[in-house]
Every structure is written in structure tokens, then in C-alpha cells.
Amino acid sequence: MITINNLLKTYSRKIAVDIAQLEIRNGIIGLVGNNGAGKTTLFRLILDLVKPDRGEVLSNEKDISKNEDWKNYTASYIDEGFLIPYLTPEEYFYFVGKLHNRTRANVDEMLSGLTAFFDGYVLKSGKYIRDLSKGNQFKVGIAACLIQDPDIMILDEPFANLDPSSQIRLIQMVRELNKKKPMIILISSHDLNHITEVCTRILLMEKGLIIKDFQTSSDTLTELEDYFRV
Amino acid sequence: MIYTLLQHQWKSFWRSRSAGRNVAMQIIIGFFVLYLSGVAIFLGFSLDKILSEVSHGHEVIPVFLGLILYYFSFDIIMRFIMQDLPTLAVLPYLTQNIRRNKLVRFLNVRSLFSIFIFLPLFIFLPFIISVIGGKYGSMISLVMVISIFSLAFFNHFLVLFIKRKTILSQWWLIGFFLAIILVILADYFQIFSLRNWSVSLFTFVIKVPTFCIVFLSMAIASWYNNSGFLRNNFYLENLEKSSGEKKSADYNWLQRFGTYGDLMAIDIKLILRNKRPRTLLLLSAIFLFYGFLFFKPEFVDKNRFGQLLLGSFIVTSMFMISYGQFVFAWQSLHFDGLMAGNNQIKTYIKSKLFLLIIFSTISFLLSLLYGFISWKLIPILIATWLFNIGIHAVLTCFIGTRSYKGIDLSKGATFNYQGIGAAQWLYSLIILVIGVAIYLPFVLLINAWSGIAALGILGLICFIMQDWWLDKIVIQFQKNKYKMLEGFREK
The missing domain is CATH 3.40.50.300 (P-loop containing nucleotide triphosphate hydrolases)
Known part of the structure; x- marks a missing residue:
């Protein structure tokens, strides 16, 4: 509350x-x-x-x-200021997961539930977050929130x-x-x-x-x- | 056309959001340029006297000729560090009806408005006219002027070319620095002598004046080389950034530090994957070689501890200083996320402290190689290292909480004053002053060795007390956090 x-x-x-x-x-x-x-x-x-x-x-x-x-x-996403631009999306997800004591397997499992949401553009894209389009950056931010399984x-x-x-x-x-x-x-x-x-x-x-x-x-x-x- | 483009540049300067700061900066740079030209002109007119004193009654001209190549190799380094790439925000012009050649020429011509083109003339011209002209006649002095001007021109476009290449590929930067370091080392250990080369080269020019055509064609070639490179790379993606598959990386050795390790891994990626910190890293690698300037045998023999300490401070802490001056501001673009994310402030700051300590320890270990020059340097290096990990690291974090200006990681480092406020200018000064304040009383009351011991012991004590300091930094950080957040959010 x-x-x-x-x-x-x-x-x-x-x-x-x-x-x-x-x-x-x-x-x-x-x-x-x-x-x-x-x-x-x-x-x-x-x-x-x-x-x-x-x-x-x-x-x-x-x-x-x-x-x-x-x-x-508490998980939050307000703007790109919440993302670390020089990491790949995967690195960022693992980092956020780690801060919440999630193992990689945990994070991977969560991410596999988001394949449809990512629509093939975020994971294994071979790009740093800063090179993603604004919409895809937003998806990274939202996914990072979901990984945290917040209240x-x-x-x-x-x-x-x-x-x-x-x-x-x-x-x-x-x-x-x-x-x-x-x-x-x-x-x-x-x-x-x-x-x-x-x-x-x-x-x-x-x-x-x-x-x-x-x-x-x-x-x-x-x-x-x-x-x-x- | 070129006039219109110049006009646009003029407008972009005055109408930019940070116009006030830019103007102030330009005025300071203007004074600096005036000062530099003044010194150069003075040097030029008294070069004659200075050289005849140095040469102890021998002929002056060979001494002078020996200087020229030294000057131009130094000139390359200075240009590389200080010379700006002329940037015309070229994007909006690419689709307009302007010939590519014209844009290229504009960029080249614009770059010539630079003090570096004139400095060699200021320094060398008076001597060439009075002494060389006096001995060999005006024809030869004209040839010398042409040679020197051509060399300056050659350096100018060579450096622009290399700098542009380094934007596309990091290997050029590494190669360039390696080449410079090799030349410095070879000259220091007298494998070859730049001086002798210079003397024989320009003696030959005096004998065979037509040889100056070689210099002239070198200059022209470097202009065309640069233009050609620009023309071929005038595409959006080349101007923006190099593409290429980006891979995830793990630093397993950091894993054992837990959350600290994760935060440090982020910092290390920050340094390696962004232009500005990466350039700083390479520049500070050059400072590792500054020891050769300070640890000269005569200084060591005569126990000039002031020089030795300063040298050892520069060698062991330059990397820490260049990273530490923006210790928190580096992450300004995602500071919001770090503060709202699930990491305690104490953990975050401790990871920064750890990292600073690791940096200074790496420089320290490398600098121990100077011990081959004299054993005396080893205790001095140890003392400065202890000072760095105990006092310097803590102070860096303290001062960092007072820096409210953000940094755009993608911009280059040289002559980039973004993110620099009073705190940064003061930063290295404060640390030096504190070091001197510890050292000096002991030197005056007892002797230099006791001062060095005091530096080391005090550093060690502070290092042991690190957790106590950490709590103090956290309190300070909490207090300034909102101001930092607000400042970093402004772009």
C-alpha cells in the first residue's frame, strides 16, 4: 500500500x-x-x-x-533514463534479475513468456539498448519490470x-x-x-x-x- | 556556398542551448591561444640566443636543425589530444542540392582555422630569416619556410585523418599510441636518435634546396588523402557509428563479489563501450609513461623527492583521476534507473570505491617496473599507492556527490567541457593539496623519507577505516541525491 x-x-x-x-x-x-x-x-x-x-x-x-x-x-519504468544504454538487452535483464536474486534460468524462463511481446526484435538482436528503437527500448523497460515480479x-x-x-x-x-x-x-x-x-x-x-x-x-x-x- | 555554411555554423554556436557556457569557454580558449602565440613569438625571437647558450660556442644551426623533427613529433601528439575535428552537423545537408566535394572542402578549409598551423611559423620563422638567411641567403631560408609550413600542413591533415579513422575503428587509436610510445622509448634508450635524423635531413635540404618539393608533395598528398577519405565516408551510418554485431559479455571473475561485482561489471562495460570514457582510458595509459620524464637518473641521484613524488602520483593515479572526476556523473543518463532499482545506496557507493581501488592498484603494479631505474622509486610508489587507495578513493566519492552535471557518453573527450563544473576543476587540485599538506610538514621538520612514510601510513589507516568513511559518504550522498538526479536529467 x-x-x-x-x-x-x-x-x-x-x-x-x-x-x-x-x-x-x-x-x-x-x-x-x-x-x-x-x-x-x-x-x-x-x-x-x-x-x-x-x-x-x-x-x-x-x-x-x-x-x-x-x-x-517496486518495479518501475518512466523513460530511457531507467535503462543502461551500453548493455545488450540480455545483459540488462540478467543484471536486473540478479539484483532480485533471480538466477539466469529464472530470467530466461520469464523472457520466454514474452517472445510474442518482443516480436523478435529485442532478444538476440546483436544491438546495445541505445541502438534499439524507442518502442523496443520501452519493451525492454517493461520486461525488466516483469522480471522483478514486483508488488x-x-x-x-x-x-x-x-x-x-x-x-x-x-x-x-x-x-x-x-x-x-x-x-x-x-x-x-x-x-x-x-x-x-x-x-x-x-x-x-x-x-x-x-x-x-x-x-x-x-x-x-x-x-x-x-x-x-x- | 561555403559562406552560407560558415554562417550556419556561426548560428549554431550562438543559438545552442549552452551558448553562455560556450562563449565563456571560447574566451578562455582565446586567452590561452593568445598566450601560446605570445610565448611562441617570444621563443622565436630569442631562439637564437637560447641555442647559442645551449651549444656552448659550437655552431647554432645544427642544434636548430636537430629540433625540427622533435617539434613535429610533439606537434602530432598535441594535435591528437587538443585538435578538434571540424564537425558540421552534416546530416541536414546530405540530402540538399550541395555537391559532396563542396562539403568536403568546407570541412577541410574550416579545420585550418587552428593555432597549430601558426605556432611553428611563430617559433621557427625569426631564426630562419635572421640566422639561416644570414648564412645561406634568402633563397635557402625561403626553402626552409616552405618545408616547415608543409610539414605543419602535413601533420594537420594526417592527424585529422587518423582521428577520423579512430572513430570507425578502435585499432587505429591503439596503433597510433603504440607507435608513439615506441618512438619515445626508442629515443629514450637511444636505439635511434630523432635529433641526428633531423640534423641530417635538413642539412640535406640546405644542400639540395629542390628537396623541399618532397615536403610540399607530402602536404598535398595528405590533403587529398583526407578529402578522399571524407568523400567515401560521407554516409549516415559511417558518420554516426560503426555497426557490427554486439555481443553480451560476462566477467566471471567479478561474480565472486556478489552485487558489488555486478555493479562493477556495469561500470567496466561503461568504460569499454562508450567513446568518451574509452578515449580517456587510452589517454591515461600514455600518462603511465610520464615516469620517464620525472624519474630521470639525475633526479634520482640528487634525491629530488618533489619531482619523484609528483611523477609517481601522476603515474599511479592518472587513470583514477580521469575516471574519478565523473565518478557518478558517468551514469547520469541512467541514474534514475539506478536509484529506483533494487540496489542499496551503500552497496552502490562501495562498488565505486572498489573499482577506484582496483584501478589504482593496476596502475601501481604496472608502475613498479620503474623500480628497474632505481630501488628508491619503489617505496615512493608504494606510498603514493597507499595514499590513493586510502585517501584519494574516498575523496573522489565525496567530491563526486557534489557534481550535478551530466555527461553524454557518446561524445569525444578532448575539448569537451560537458559535465565539467567547478568541482571537476578543483578535484585534482584538492587531492594534490591534501597530499602536499601531509608530506610537507614532515619534510620541513624531519626529512623527505619521513614525509613519504607519513603519506603511506596515513593512506593505510584511512584504507582500514574505509567502512567508517563509507557511512559518511552515504549520508552526504543521500543529502545531495535529489540535486544530482535533477542535474543529470537536464540535457
Whole structure:
């Protein structure tokens, strides 16, 4: 469970994130909002990559800035800054697996489940990660998250960089993952269709504030479309 | 056309995002160039006097002729380190209606705006006109000027050619350095004498003036060679990077260190697979040979401990310094991932410490070969090594937490000021000052050997206390982490 108390982050007097209280429990949670609404900053705050002006983020009741235990069960992919560009994809997967005490055989097994997702472009490509296309880099990032078998998974705009088939596969994978064990999956996206399709709860952000927080229902899509039409 | 291209370069300089820093850098470089030209002109006009003092009443001209080849071999090394490849962001022009030859010529002409072309003239011209012209007449001095100018021109395009080749294949870089090291060694051990060659070559030129055509044609050939190479490699993939199958690699010997080993393996791959750290690595390999400059027999015999210590410091720690100045910033592009990934900060920093210690130990072991010059060097080398692994390594990590500027790994290393802030300029200075501060009191109060012992013992104590230091670095790192993350994310 992630708990956010009294969290504030500003950039040169402009509010980036301002959340008084938020609890995130197991489920697939979608984060929507226009550019600059603070989605990525919120993710970075949750990952202890940005220092808040005030307030705290607790992961399983422990302050993430004071204790590094959350790293054991949190996997995330925000952008290429999470990949090590001069490694081959395999090297990167083994490295990440090793940090979570997975053997190579473990990692290989996990990867074999992803052959369809990779579509023949990532593994044994004879390229360093920096030479892959942006979409394939994204696949490497997502796969690295899956290898960790996390309790909390954070993905920033995963649909934006993927081709249509991979988008559909990702939705399937996320659903299966959520069925397999209770976990938090946090996804941000501009794609309202996808997000209402896959998420159980949706947070709508505007200028750093969470202005709406609702469980997904049949009217959610129209509600969201009404908001963004303005 | 060439004028338009020059204009574009001008705009790209002023409109670049880091324009402010660029201008400041250019001004500093400008002063440096002015200073260098001043020194060269002064040297040129007093060369006459200096040489007649050195030659002890013998003839000056042979001494002068002996210098020329030395100058030009030094010139090649200096150019290789300092000379920029003229880069015109050539991509947008390739598909435009511009002849390839024109772009090539533009790149070549642009590269000529370089101080290195003028330095030899500043240095040699006054002597050639006054002394050589005085003795052999103006015809011969004109021939000498042509020869020297041609050699400068030849070096210029030769270095550009080699540098471009090294972009395509690493073997050229290794071969080039090996060749230089061989020449230095051969000259040091007097297998052949560059001086004698130089004297006989240019005496011959004075006797047979038409021989200067050889130099002239060498210069022209190197221009055409470079142009031809550029023309043939004016394709996108060649300009970007060499392709080729990339393979995964394991470093089994690192496995026994557990997570530290994995993190170190990443660092080693960083060095080997990226241009900037790789160039730095090779450059610091040259510094291993600096010992021959500092450990001269006369310094050793006269117990000039200052020189010996400085030499031993440079030899044993250059690699550590060039890597350590960006100890965390090297990974700026994926620092987000490292910090959000499942590795404890303490483990991460400890892996960096380990790596620094391994680097300095490798340089130390190699430098022990200098022990063949004199046994005295061995205790000095041991002391500096202990200082490096105990104090230098820890300080490197401390200073590293104060560096907030990221690095683009794909860019070259020379004259690349990206990622360099006050912390980097100060870094090596701080370490030297601390070393001197430990050494000096003992020298003044007791003697040099006690100062050397103090360096070693203090280094050893700090090395034993490493875990205590580590905790202090972790606290510092935690405090600065967010600032580092923010700085590294800016591009």
C-alpha cells in the first residue's frame, strides 16, 4: 500500500504536485491528465527520485526517503533514463534479475513468456539498448519490470510508445498479472480508451492536484471525455 | 556556398542551448591561444640566443636543425589530444542540392582555422630569416619556410585523418599510441636518435634546396588523402557509428563479489563501450609513461623527492583521476534507473570505491617496473599507492556527490567541457593539496623519507577505516541525491 501525506512539490513557484492525502491499494490504478498535470513528477516522488518540498510518501507504512526496503518489491519504468544504454538487452535483464536474486534460468524462463511481446526484435538482436528503437527500448523497460515480479509496478505512459499489437498484449499482461497475485499497478496514459478498459480506479490530475478519484464504471469513459473536451 | 555554411555554423554556436557556457569557454580558449602565440613569438625571437647558450660556442644551426623533427613529433601528439575535428552537423545537408566535394572542402578549409598551423611559423620563422638567411641567403631560408609550413600542413591533415579513422575503428587509436610510445622509448634508450635524423635531413635540404618539393608533395598528398577519405565516408551510418554485431559479455571473475561485482561489471562495460570514457582510458595509459620524464637518473641521484613524488602520483593515479572526476556523473543518463532499482545506496557507493581501488592498484603494479631505474622509486610508489587507495578513493566519492552535471557518453573527450563544473576543476587540485599538506610538514621538520612514510601510513589507516568513511559518504550522498538526479536529467 502506498500512502501519501501532505505532499507538495513546486518548481520555481509553480505547483507540480500538491496532494493532501492519498491511499493506493492493490489494483490497477490509472493516472490521467494533460501535459504538465504532474503525473510524471508524482511517479518520481513515489520512487524517491525527487525531493518533496514537504510531506511524505509511505510504502507499506515506511517512509521511502528514509528506508530503502521498497526497492525490493517496486518495479518501475518512466523513460530511457531507467535503462543502461551500453548493455545488450540480455545483459540488462540478467543484471536486473540478479539484483532480485533471480538466477539466469529464472530470467530466461520469464523472457520466454514474452517472445510474442518482443516480436523478435529485442532478444538476440546483436544491438546495445541505445541502438534499439524507442518502442523496443520501452519493451525492454517493461520486461525488466516483469522480471522483478514486483508488488508495486509503475509505468509512465506505456501505451504512447508501443505499436498497436504490443498495446493490446500489454493490456492482457497487466490483467493477468493482477489476477495472479494482489499488487499495485500504477499506469499513466493519455489514451482514455485503454485506461478505462484496464484500470479499476482512475485518478484525474490537473495542475498538480488530484481533482477526481473514482472507481471505473460504465460511464467513466464519457465522464473523462467530457472533462477533456473543454 | 561555403559562406552560407560558415554562417550556419556561426548560428549554431550562438543559438545552442549552452551558448553562455560556450562563449565563456571560447574566451578562455582565446586567452590561452593568445598566450601560446605570445610565448611562441617570444621563443622565436630569442631562439637564437637560447641555442647559442645551449651549444656552448659550437655552431647554432645544427642544434636548430636537430629540433625540427622533435617539434613535429610533439606537434602530432598535441594535435591528437587538443585538435578538434571540424564537425558540421552534416546530416541536414546530405540530402540538399550541395555537391559532396563542396562539403568536403568546407570541412577541410574550416579545420585550418587552428593555432597549430601558426605556432611553428611563430617559433621557427625569426631564426630562419635572421640566422639561416644570414648564412645561406634568402633563397635557402625561403626553402626552409616552405618545408616547415608543409610539414605543419602535413601533420594537420594526417592527424585529422587518423582521428577520423579512430572513430570507425578502435585499432587505429591503439596503433597510433603504440607507435608513439615506441618512438619515445626508442629515443629514450637511444636505439635511434630523432635529433641526428633531423640534423641530417635538413642539412640535406640546405644542400639540395629542390628537396623541399618532397615536403610540399607530402602536404598535398595528405590533403587529398583526407578529402578522399571524407568523400567515401560521407554516409549516415559511417558518420554516426560503426555497426557490427554486439555481443553480451560476462566477467566471471567479478561474480565472486556478489552485487558489488555486478555493479562493477556495469561500470567496466561503461568504460569499454562508450567513446568518451574509452578515449580517456587510452589517454591515461600514455600518462603511465610520464615516469620517464620525472624519474630521470639525475633526479634520482640528487634525491629530488618533489619531482619523484609528483611523477609517481601522476603515474599511479592518472587513470583514477580521469575516471574519478565523473565518478557518478558517468551514469547520469541512467541514474534514475539506478536509484529506483533494487540496489542499496551503500552497496552502490562501495562498488565505486572498489573499482577506484582496483584501478589504482593496476596502475601501481604496472608502475613498479620503474623500480628497474632505481630501488628508491619503489617505496615512493608504494606510498603514493597507499595514499590513493586510502585517501584519494574516498575523496573522489565525496567530491563526486557534489557534481550535478551530466555527461553524454557518446561524445569525444578532448575539448569537451560537458559535465565539467567547478568541482571537476578543483578535484585534482584538492587531492594534490591534501597530499602536499601531509608530506610537507614532515619534510620541513624531519626529512623527505619521513614525509613519504607519513603519506603511506596515513593512506593505510584511512584504507582500514574505509567502512567508517563509507557511512559518511552515504549520508552526504543521500543529502545531495535529489540535486544530482535533477542535474543529470537536464540535457
